[in-house]
Amino acid sequence: METNAVEFDRIAREIFAPVYPVLAEQLVSRTGINRGCCLDIGCGGGYLGLALARITELEMILFDQSLDMLKIAQSYIDQSGLAARVKVLQGDVHDIPLADESVNLAVSRGSMFFWNDRVKAFREIYRVLALGGAAMIGGGFGNVSLLREIEAKMLKKDPQWKEKRQQRIGKSKVQEYHQELERAGISSFEILQDEAGLRIVIRRTA
Numbered sequence: 001m002e003t004n005a006v007e008f009d010r011i012a013r014e015i016f017a018p019v020y021p022v023l024a025e026q027l028v029s030r031t032g033i034n035r036g037c038c039l040d041i042g043c044g045g046g047y048l049g050l051a052l053a054r055i056t057e058l059e060m061i062l063f064d065q066s067l068d069m070l071k072i073a074q075s076y077i078d079q080s081g082l083a084a085r086v087k088v089l090q091g092d093v094h095d096i097p098l099a100d101e102s103v104n105l106a107v108s109r110g111s112m113f114f115w116n117d118r119v120k121a122f123r124e125i126y127r128v129l130a131l132g133g134a135a136m137i138g139g140g141f142g143n144v145s146l147l148r149e150i151e152a153k154m155l156k157k158d159p160q161w162k163e164k165r166q167q168r169i170g171k172s173k174v175q176e177y178h179q180e181l182e183r184a185g186i187s188s189f190e191i192l193q194d195e196a197g198l199r200i201v202i203r204r205t206a
């Protein structure tokens with residue numbers, strides 16, 4: 001198994017863990033979607049998807065390009081008691097191996113910053129969204145106090161952490177995301193930005 005996957009999972013487990021249940025609650029209250037099929041894109045160890053499965057009736061697909069991350073996610077699924085409703089799927093967001101309009105809710109945290117061609121990825125996400133479905137993509141720490149807690153821990157590991165984060169969510173980046181969504185042919189989106197993070201919400205309407 002790649003050291004990267006193991007190390008990323010350690011950080012998620014030891015530092016980011018409190019964020020996922022908060023984000024899951026926010027996702028459900030913002031989108032109003034709590035049943036049907038949910039795709040967690042770039043799921044890593046699957047923490048967000050599992051947090052969503054715990055508070056909803058969603059059928060979860062934990063989706064990632066890394067088989068190593070999916071092995072870790074599968075081990076958490078096995079321990080969760082939610083295996084009947086949570087599956088893993090390997091693939092690339094630029095070519096999602098799912099049928100058109102088959103997903104009610106798509107979520108993604110901390111992954112879009114690594115995508116090579118976001119226009120293509122946004123188009124793919126929109127393609128798999130069912131009518132009435134929604135996607136919430138981006139980063140985020142849930143709330144400012146969690147952000148501060150995590151920032152303090154991450155700065156000890158990486159003194160550049162704050163600058164790197166700023167580069168992903170700064171004003172010019174937001175403009176870039178806006179243009180990329182338009183180029184993907186998506187008109188029903190909003191970009192939410194506050195101190196706790198940046199999230200793109202896409203809705204598929206008729």
Ligand SMILES: C[S@@+](CC[C@H](N)C(=O)[O-])C[C@H]1O[C@@H](n2cnc3c(N)ncnc32)[C@H](O)[C@@H]1O
Pocket residue numbers: 008012041042043044045046047048063064065066069091092093094108109110111114115116
């Ligand atoms: C920083 S991790 C975030 C993991 C998880 N969402 C979380 O918040 O704990 C980014 C994840 O995105 C995945 N990823 C990056 N590019 C991807 C792509 N093109 N398609 C699918 N997954 C991708 C990586 O393998 C990695 O697991």
